[in-house]
Amino acid sequence: xxxxSSQTNNKSxxxxxxxxxxxxxxxxxxxxxxxxxxPRFNSGESQPANIAQNQNNLSLEEAVLPAEGVxxxxxxxxxxxxxxxxxxxxRQKFELLYAGRGGLEESERKLLESADNENIKITxxxxxxxxxxxxxxxxxxxxxxxxxxxxxxxxxxxAENFASTGGWTLANGGAMDHYSRHPLxxxxxxxxxxxxxxxxxxxxxxxxxxxxxxxxxxxMAMLGFLELMASQGVKEEEMYKAALRVNSYWxxxxxxxxxxxxxxxxxxxxxIDPKEILSSAYSSAQGFRQILQQTEPPQSRxxxxxxx
Numbered sequence: 001x002x003x004x005s006s007q008t009n010n011k012s013x014x015x016x017x018x019x020x021x022x023x024x025x026x027x028x029x030x031x032x033x034x035x036x037x038x039p040r041f042n043s044g045e046s047q048p049a050n051i052a053q054n055q056n057n058l059s060l061e062e063a064v065l066p067a068e069g070v071x072x073x074x075x076x077x078x079x080x081x082x083x084x085x086x087x088x089x090x091r092q093k094f095e096l097l098y099a100g101r102g103g104l105e106e107s108e109r110k111l112l113e114s115a116d117n118e119n120i121k122i123t124x125x126x127x128x129x130x131x132x133x134x135x136x137x138x139x140x141x142x143x144x145x146x147x148x149x150x151x152x153x154x155x156x157x158x159a160e161n162f163a164s165t166g167g168w169t170l171a172n173g174g175a176m177d178h179y180s181r182h183p184l185x186x187x188x189x190x191x192x193x194x195x196x197x198x199x200x201x202x203x204x205x206x207x208x209x210x211x212x213x214x215x216x217x218x219x220m221a222m223l224g225f226l227e228l229m230a231s232q233g234v235k236e237e238e239m240y241k242a243a244l245r246v247n248s249y250w251x252x253x254x255x256x257x258x259x260x261x262x263x264x265x266x267x268x269x270x271x272i273d274p275k276e277i278l279s280s281a282y283s284s285a286q287g288f289r290q291i292l293q294q295t296e297p298p299q300s301r302x303x304x305x306x307x308x
Contacts, residue, residue: 061298063269064259065252069123070245073238074228078115079137079184086182087172088140094132094170097308104129127249132170132308135217138224139168139179143187145196145223146180150213164220167307191230198239199226201275203284204247205254210280217307218250244274247283253297258282261295 083089091112098104104112108129111117122130146152151159159165160176168175187195199211204218214220225246229239248255258277259269281287 060259060263060269061256064248064255065124067124069121069126072120072122072225072242072246073234074120074225074232074242076111076117076120078117079228080112080117080133081115082182082184083133083136083140084112086140086178086184088136088178088182090170090172097170098129122246122249124249124252127246130246131217131221131250134221134224135164135168135308136170136224137184137228138214138220138222139164139175140182141185141224141227142180142183143195143223143227144192145199145212145214150209151215162215163307164214164216167217170308185224185227185231187227187231194236194239195223195226195230198230198236198243199223202226202240202243202247202278203280203287205251205283205285205288208280208284208286218247221250222246240274240278244278247278254283254288257295257297258288258291260298261291264295 080089084091089112094112095104098108105126107121108126111120111133120130146159150156151162156162159179165175165179171178196212199222202211202222203209204211204216204222206218207216209215209219211219211222211226214223222243225243226239229242234242244255255277262269262272277283279287282291
């Protein structure tokens with residue numbers, strides 16, 4: 001009887017032992033299965049979000065920096081020919097510079113050689129070329145802003161000491177030989193007032209000054225662009241809009257970041273007043289630093305530096 005009881009107890013122990021082993025095996029199995037399942041689940045869940053984010057980034061980029069470019073509200077005409085003829089642009093130096101960058105495109109060469117250019121189109125590919133072209137224009141065109149404004153304030157030691165003057169190495173002779181010298185763009189008193197008013201309200205993120213104080217190439221180039229627009233009767237509202245387009249191609253990282261800043265607040269890029277975006281609060285070096293503290297910048301797209 002004792003043997004029978006002992007056998008029964010052993011069977012019972014073995015029974016529960018195998019149940020325990022089975023349960024333990026199932027626990028281990030499901031834990032292992034769950035660990036492998038989660039990555040699959042998470043991957044499937046994040047994929048639509050990643051796609052949506054990429055699409056959103058592309059949409060934002062297209063709004064700020066259209067890949068096909070933007071036609072600007074100015075006719076270039078024969079200004080390239082004139083800038084070369086008076087020596088603001090030394091053709092040989094200019095050609096040599098761009099020979100090291102793959103050479104000039106046919107459309108770019110036409111702006112230098114032809115007398116019948118229509119409206120300028122700015123694109124991601126030609127934005128740095130236009131920066132140099134407008135820089136030469138702003139530097140060489142005779143204008144009161146260069147002759148009586150901050151550029152000649154004695155506190156700064158002379159107009160020749162700025163990046164916008166000392167940095168222009170593509171002239172026939174020195175840059176100051178052409179500083180505010182050539183009457184290539186003639187403004188009426190009313191048009192001059194418009195240029196002065198608008199130039200005081202447009203900043204660039206490479207420094208803290210407005211276009212009225214064009215101490216770097218971007219400021220001098222924008223001044224030339226404003227003069228050209230005013231001379232052709234472009235209204236102030238349109239001038240700000242065009243200036244923002246140009247600044248965006250010159251500083252793509254800056255304006256994509258600003259666009260993201262507004263987007264997070266539910267405001268689309270095309271809903272914002274261009275004058276507001278170009279103000280010191282957003283487009284100056286100091287203003288943009290504040291935006292950058294609140295917004296993650298996009299992947300860098302580069303942009304023109306403060307030299308030729």
